[in-house]
Amino acid sequence: MVLLMKRTFPALALMAILLMASFSLTSASNEKPIIVCTTTVLSSIVEELVGDDADVIVLVQPGICPAYYDIKPSDVYAVSKARVIFYHGFEYKMWLKDMIESSGNRDVILVKVSGNWNDLNGAKRYITTIAGNLSEIFAKDYMKKASSMISELESIGEFINEKAAELRVNEVKVVCMKWQKSFVEFIGFNVTDSYGPPERISAKRAAELEELIKREGIALVIDNLQSGTYFGAELSSKTGAIHVVLTNFPDAIPGTSSLVEMIKYNAEQLFNAVAEWRSISHAKEEISYLRGEIENLKTKLLIFQGLSLVLAICVAIELYIMRRRR
Incomplete structure (x- = not known):
């Protein structure tokens, strides 16, 4: 090469x-x-x-x-x-x-x-470093514009923190592609494990991750778009975890032309996935509850049928005795 x-x-x-x-x-x-x-x-x-x-x-x-x-x-x-x-x-x-x-x-x-650019601190550092160098090279002040961009970032950060707290993402276990690990941890998720580029993952490692997801009740499998998404999709289909695809570069997906828009998009993808997972989990709990109720009704029906049979036998015996007395 x-x-x-x-x-x-x-x-x-x-x-x-x-x-x-x-x-x-x-x-x-x-x-x-x-x-x-x-x-x-x-x-x-x-x-x-x-x-x-x-x-x-x-x-x-x-x-x-x-x-x-x-x-x-x-x-x-x-x-x-x-x-x-x-x-x-x-x-x-x-x-x-x-x-x-x-x-x-x-x-x-x-x-x-x-360094990392896909969390707030990393993004701020990128903006200030680039603005500082541009100001020096072109003898023009770009720091004022940089401050405005950082203010927008901080506003997005407040939205992310509020939504993450509302959804209690710290309680949500995830497995993610390692290029997205710093961002996912920044949001507050419990990153149970991470994996490298799909082409480097052995069959043994894939089996270990599949077993981990099932054993730990992992909610989300998070992929990085630029690294390929087939591995995460396969894990999701085998385990039932929600598959999420994030982007590491602006403009790869419509509506993500800036770093701020990309960070917001990625956060919203995660939040939507948590809401979906919670909805599915709630539905499963409801189904489990209804199945339990059905089993209870079946048990009660069997008891009722048993008592009805006993009662019928008693009535039959009583009628037989009455006839004998005549």
Whole structure:
């Protein structure tokens, strides 16, 4: 895989050069600075902060895992023209380092923003880090806009805390894909176990998780969209746990174009699943109660039938004795 990528880069670089030549008539004075972001986590924040001040280009589409990103000549060209590249860190050795070298852009500013982003504290850190770097690089204050974004995050946080308390999510046991574990724990759920990418899960591990879900009465199996959802769906079908799919990248699902919207969407998916699980559990309890009542009625009916038989026998004996006396 690495060898193939290294062989591909010279060809990509050549195609990028041709692309540069095709754009050579564009006046540099009229061009906006280009900011390249490796994922929509970064680009959604940058776009909201800079507005029309720059052109923002994202490399990895939100529906896929960055590990499976296929480099395109147009992306190499974008990197060659970029003033700044925002990246997480994990993708640097995978493909970004070679991509930058192939582009020939030695002046590009690299800004690493790492760590979890799908909980409130992580999201705040991403916003302030990106805003601070943009302010320094472009000599413009983006911190005021960042404060507004953080206020919106905190408002969503209040909604999440209130709803989580109302639904008593701390009492709800779940199993989740490990890329979503920090978010699910942030909401307050009892994460009993977690699992890695589906393609790395052995049959033995799958059987262990299935047995755990049945034994512990696990309510939810939570998948990460970008990692694949077939494993969680299979666990759900075998155990009866509710299957929930969350997204780790903004814009992968309609209505999640920003980090704030993504966090709210994921929280609502979990809350809806808890409500569904509670509804099903209540229905099962009602059915169990009704079955118990039916069994009680059956027992009472048997007793009544037995007493009726005894009474009938007594009446028959009495009639027989009366006839004998005559």
